[in-house]
Amino acid sequence: MTTGGIATGHAVSPDSGRYWSDEGAWQVAEGIWRIPLPLPMDALKAINVYVVQGDDGLTLIDGGWSIPVARELLDKSLRSIDSGFGDIKRFLVTHVHRDHFTLATVLGHEYGAEVVLGAEEQPALELLHRASEADLGESPFLDMLRSAGAEEVAELWRQGHDGALPDAADWAYPDVWLDGDRTFDIGRRQIDAVHTPGHTPGHYVYADQREGVLFAGDHVLPTITPSIGFTAPPADQPLGQFMASLARVRELPDLRILPAHGPVAPSSYARVDELLAHHEHRLALCLASLTERGAVTSLVVARDLGWTRHERALGELDVFSQGMAAMETKAHLDLLVARGQASATDHPDGVVYTAL
Incomplete structure (x- = not known):
């Protein structure tokens, strides 16, 4: 749901001076780059993967969707800053959705990089693994649609499913399950992992308070609000969790927003206030x-x-x-x-x- 006055796809990011989804490795702060990677069949066009340079190698915030064009562009963009897949030390994944998690887990397991994911995402991953073994039956989203009174929509979703099973290689379990908040020491940087359930139960944002930036994932987006209630298994009170998580981010310092989708934005305080007002x-x-x-x-x-x-x-x-x-x-x-x-x-x- 859009909450800003400009279409996300046409928003210009201040770090590049171009549409935020334009190809490149755009420096947003010293030792931090934003790399937009393409999304197939998605109105959002791209996901921003962030590269953080540390003494022990690179830390990537999210990984992108595991499709050839995204992998090739990530490789090209890393080479443009004199790096490569072998330099990646860890992936800090904001949440389990495929545009954030799947390329991270594929590359992580290929190159020995640590993959970190919120512990509350484990039920969703287990559900995907059962689906990959053809043991799930119909999609759990169909029952969720029926509970919303949308039986006809559920039937159209069912008819539109092509029968393809998830590839288990794209959904390998992470190396580290994040449970509660913690701090990652990355060279001279300290990155705080803050649990922000709502969009998904195990969503995390990552704050570099010294640098004044918030790797916001899908939690705080500059032109839209993330989907709420679209997660399986269904979460209890996802909107209540989302709004409480926004309040948690409001307790941090006012930070520059480095979102997963959309342009870099100047103030987490301003955007959190807008999102809370929108949902009220x-x-x-x-x-x-x-x-x-x-x-x-x-x-x-x-x-x-x-x-x-x-x-x-x-x-x-x-x-x-x-x-x-x-x-x-x-x-x-x-x-x-x-x-x-x-x-x-x-x-x-x-x-x-x-x-x-």
């Missing part, structure tokens, strides 16, 4: 929909909301985006229930919500 506004809209309509499912409420920066109707979105919108709306409604502003009742057609 969405919560108010959801409550107004419940008050007007009575007992309804998440999908019905999602139809009352605008989507993307153009405030499009739900039916104008592609089927995949409609499903994500239904699940994100459910996350908002579940938080209203937790706040005592609504009730939830299980129903064969999906969870039904009522304003209190």
Whole structure:
């Protein structure tokens, strides 16, 4: 969901002076480079992988999607700063989504680099490994869509699945599971790993407070808010966790944002405040929909909301985006229930919500 006034794909990053997704190794601070890597079939266009130079080699924040074009571009970009895959000491992965994790784990296991991932991502990885062994049955997201009242969308998702199983090599388990916060000493740098659940249960941001930068992953994005409620197995109160995690980031110093998607941005404080205000506004809209309509499912409420920066109707979105919108709306409604502003009742057609 876009929260800024400019389309993410057309945002210019101050470190390069060009569209943020343009190819290159862009220096954002002394010893830190931003390398955008392409994403297939994704409106976000790219993911920013960050390279941090240390006395013992390179630390990469995230790794990119394990596809040939991304691997080749990462190799080329590292060579442009007189480095290579063999110089990578560790990957600090913000979360388990494939555009962040899969190339990190592939390269990590090929070159002996340590791969670090949040411990709360282990259930998702185990689910993927069961799927790679054809032991999962149908996608767990289908039941999540049905609980949101989106049975027709779930059926279209099911029909659109090509039957391909995840490649277990892309989802190898990490070398280190992060449990709680900790600090990594990287030469003269200290990088603080801060647990920020919400987008996924095991999401981490990494703060170099001395340098004044926040490797924000998908937690604090400069032009959009990350998907909420789109994670399997489903998390309890993902929006509540996300907003609490934003408050945790607000307790750090005001840092320059080095996001996974989008341009470098000047102030974590300013962006966190915008994101919190955005979701409070969405919560108010959801409550107004419940008050007007009575007992309804998440999908019905999602139809009352605008989507993307153009405030499009739900039916104008592609089927995949409609499903994500239904699940994100459910996350908002579940938080209203937790706040005592609504009730939830299980129903064969999906969870039904009522304003209190």
